[in-house]
Amino acid sequence: MLDLKFIRENADLVKEAIKNKNEKADIDRILELDEAKRIAQFNFDQKKADQNRVSKEIGLKKKNKEDASDLLAQMGNVAQEIKDLKNILTDAENALNEAILWVPNMPHPDVPVGKSEDDNQILREWGTKREFTFQALDHVEIAEKNGLLDLERGAKISGSGFPIHTGMGARLERALINFMLDYHLIHHGYQEIMVPSMVNPTAMQGTGQLPKLKDDMYRISEDDMYLIPTAEVPITNFYAGEILKNDDLPKKFVGFSNCFRREAGSYGKDTRGLQRLHQFNKVEMVRFVQPEDSWQVLEEMVNDAEDILKALNLPYRVLRLCTGDTSFASAMTYDLEVWAPGANKYLEVSSVSNFVDFQARRASIRFRDNEGKVQFVHTLNGSGLATPRTIIAILENYQNEDGSFDIPEALKHYLPKI
C-alpha cells in the first residue's frame, strides 16, 4: 500500500496513477476517512490521558490509605465514554484501512502510459525463429503423437484446465523444474525455498492479491484459506511483520510451487492445450533488497529469467508493460514472451516486477539501516519460469517432421535414458 502521508501530499499524482492503471480507488474518500480518523484519534487520546492520570492518583491515594471516593465518583462515566470513543476510532480505522487496500502502487515514471497490452513496449528480441521446411504442428498435436498429455482424463477427474502429464510428458515437466531451480542456484546465487500451497488471508493481503483479486483465487472456505496463485505469496510473506538487520539484506529466494488460478473472466480465451490453466507449475524468484538497489536488481532478475530461455535456446522477446497492463501492486513489470511457432505467436512465460515498498508496507517487512533507522525493504519477484508455456515452446521449436521432438541440450542431463 501507499504511505498515507504520501497520499495526503500528492493526491493528484495518486489519482492520475489510479486512472492510468485502470483502477477505481477513491482518493477523496480516503482523505475524508483519514481526517475523520485523526479527529477520532485525538478525542480518544485526550479522554484516555485524563483517565490514566486520575487512575494513577487513585492508586496513589489508596496506597497511602487516603479516601479516593471523590475521584472514583468523578470517573463514573469516563469508562463508558472511552469505550464509545474507542469504537468510533476503531470504525474510522477500519474504514480507512479497508479503503487504502484498494489503492494500487504508483507506476515508475519510465512506465509508458497506456490502456492495454497493445501499448506495451517491446524492448528487445533474442534468438532466431526457426524456418520450417514442413508444416509446424502445435503443442497439442505433438503431445498427442508422443503421449505426453491426457487432457480429457484431467477434465474428467478435476475439470478443464487441470492437465495430466503422462510418460515422457511428466518426465519433461519434472526435468524442466529441476533444471530451472538448479540453474538459479548455481549460476545466479539464489537460496532454495519450498513453501506451503495454502495461505491465510493476511498473507494474501500482504502481497496484494486481496482484496482485489478475490474472485481469481480458490478459497477453502471451511478453513478460510486460499490456494496460492503463485509462490510469490508465501515466499514474500516469509518475513512479514519482521524487522530485519541491515546485514540480512539482500535476500534472494527461488522456489517451486503449484499455482492455482480460477481465471475468472477469461473463460474461452487461450484455452487450447496448456496455454491457460487452473493449475500449473512455476519456479519463482523473490528478492528482498535495500531501497536504493531495487531498480538495478529488477534488471538483474529479468536477465536471470532470460538466461533460462537462452539455455533452452528458445527465441523470446522482452516487454515493458504499460501502466494499464502493469499489475495492481507493481511499480514496473517486464514480461518475457517465448516464441511458439506452432501457435504462431508469443506466449508470456515470465513476469518480473519491482514492487518497491508497496508489498513491504502491506506485509510490514522492514529493516534497520546502517544508521539504525527502520525502513521498509523493497520486494521484487519474477517467474523463472512458468512451465506450461515453456513446454509449449520446447515442443513446437524442437519438433521434427515425423512428429517427434528433440530434447534441448540443457535438459538432457535431467532426462537419463531409461
Add this chain to the structure above:
RNA sequence: GGAGAUGUGUCCGAGUGGUUUAAGGAGCACGGUUGGAAACCGUGUAUAGGUGUAAGCUUAUCUAGAGUUCGAAUCUCUACAUCUCCGCCA
C-alpha cells in the same frame, strides 16, 4: 480428534490488580580506561499513531481479539501458536 502445560522486549528472565513509566541479566552501540585487547566503569538500546520548527508531550502495543474494573502483563472468555501424553494417519 482428546487431555494437560505454556506464550513478557533482540535473547534469557522477574512480575497474581495501582509510582511497572515492564525489575534484573545477556547481547548490541557509543564513550571512558588500555600500546592493543579482555576485564572493568559510564551512557544508550522497541514499534506505530497524534501534536510540535524542535526538545518534548501524549495514545496504543506483554501472541491476537473480546470482557470485568476508576485502573489489567496480572482476573474471565475465545482464537491462534508451541511443548508433552493419548488416538488416528502418509
